[in-house]
Amino acid sequence: MKFLYISESIHPVLGGASKCIYTLFSNLVDKGHICYTIGPNNTENTFTLNNITVIHTSNVCDKLESFLVKEKPDIVITQLHGADRLSKIVYSHNIPLILRIPSFEFVCINSSKMSTCDQICLQGKPCTTKGSYYPLFKKSIVTGCSDFVSNIVRAVYNIPCTTIYPFIDPKEHLVDTIGNCITMIQGTNQKGVNLFLDIAKQLPEYNYLIVGQLDVKVLPKNVEHIPPTEDMKQVWEKTKVLVIPTLIQEAFGRVAVEASLNGIPVIASDKGGLPEAVCSPFCYPPNNIDKWITEIKNLMEDSVYYNIRSIQAKEYSEKFNIEDQVSRFLQLAYKSKYPDLPIVDNNLKISVLTSAYNSGEFLEKYFENMRSQIYTNFEIILTLNDPTPEEETIVEKYSKYFDITVLRVPLEPVTDTYNRIYPLAKGDIILVASVDDLLREDAFGRYVYIYSNRKDIDVVYGDHIRVDKDGKFVATGPKSDFDFNTLKRLFYLGPHVVIRKRIIDNGELQDINFLRASDYEYYLRLAKKGYKFLRIPIELSTYVEHPDAITYLYREEQAETTRRIQELYA
DSSP: OEEEESSSSSSTTTTHHHEEEEEEHHHHHHHEEEEEEEEEEESSSEEEEETTTEEEESSSHHHHHHHHHHHSSSEEEEEEETTTHHHHHHHHHTTTTTEEEGGGGGGGGGGGGGSSOOOOOSSSBBSSOOOHHHHHHSSEEEEEESHHHHHHHHHHHOOOOOOOOOOEEEEEEGOOOOOOOOEEEOOTTTTTHHHHHHHHHHSSSSSEEEEEOOOOOOOOOOOEEEESOTHHHHHHHTTEEEEOSSSSOSOOOOOHHHHHHTTTOHHHHHHHHHHHHTTGEEETTTTOOHHHHHHHHHHHOOOOOOOOHHHHHHHHHHGGOOOHHHHHHHHHHHHOTTTTTTOOOOOOOOOEEEEEEOOOOHHHHHHHHHHHHHHOOOEEEEESSSHHHHHHHHHHHHGGGGGEEEEEEEOOHHHHHHHHHHHGGOEEEEOOOOOOEETTTTTTHHHHHHHHTTTTTOEEEEEEEEEEEEEEEEEOOOOOOHHHHHHHHHSSSOOOEEEEEEHHTTTOOOGGGGGHHHHHHHHHHHHTOOOEEEEEEEEEEEEEOTTTTTHHHEEEEEHHHHHHHHHHHH
């Protein structure tokens, strides 16, 4: 898929919003997508940053118009600053637009008035934009950076809004050691700098740190200030406790997650989306300094309590796992292509089991096919039978993109291979995938949706088509809801059948006595034992016919094995 982001430039990174997009796009290019950004700059320049094409221009509107004509992106992403003007250009080209809402001021609860209000927001002054984005909301695919924001959008504007938390790469924030400071990010009046300084006065025995903007001219001796920085690691190396005493409604609290990744406890205001980012028991009203003082003293003086809070912080930060957020974003983006595509949480793991022999011709396509999957929580267990140098080169090239286990064995019957690697699967559901067959990019997400919502279903399959070696359409595979009697006459389940891991845990493995049609016998056996099957009536698989396939090399033996199986289950 081809993505374009228009708003601020991602280089240099100017804030949390542009950092989010940079992190998202870095993940997307690793998955094989193409990413561009267009942002304002005094000079005209185009360059590549981590395989992301960055376009700087002094006239964003003109550049956007020409870009859409030439490159034809599949999805455009923007944020609210200037989005109304840019979106009109995007819509004139009939391209879907994802609108991220990273700030609270655009969806303030007072926006229900569809007019201005006198509430002080992030800008530190009454705002005049309340309700002005309503027409844009109606046309766009809208995402909120927290449930707090998404709930307001849904309630006030009566439109769908999907929560996708900020994209935070742990590698950019994890440090080996932490410091001894009580830290605040952005020392502005709206962010609660006066409360922070009052705490520092009442607890003068501790060291304090303010990072970024500062609305105070004179600081106490125990308070250090450092200017804004892109390298947050240097901040976390100095920090023991993070304090977020904001007075305004925060849309989220990105820095709270960054700190929690390091096991740094966070104390925050109870405003807006902060309780989602921090874990609500440790959020307090900013007008009750006594609760802040008590919690800070407990953390600074009680090492046992600190360690407990540190462990809780790390565990809570897993809620914002970057793979989960990228997966939700991709599912939302692909709804423009597949309107019925369900959005599922990334909580079920798929184990993809593949056995390959002399497969260099197909292995690269196999990996690219796996990279294209919208749902990202999966592992690959790949067995190479007598691996060739070509296969080894391809595996080395793609291994960095996957949670992959590679086994190298002498050539053996495929039933032996799968029976040996079934127990290695860490997933909740298992897919046996031939190296030469292909899956549609939305297949994994649809499998997971069924298994998440139908606890009674054990085996899932979709429809398929057949193509030749060059990808030319040959035929449509059989389309049939599951029927045991039909299966006894014809194997119609297709090349990609998914089973629950509990089937393997129950000891159900493939039978070596039916080598050339072991999958056929396997599914008949499961059906006879009462396992429940479900068909997804969508062509999710592509079966590739070619003269070197096992099906063709051993067609007579396969036909005889099939006859024996049908007699056995007749």
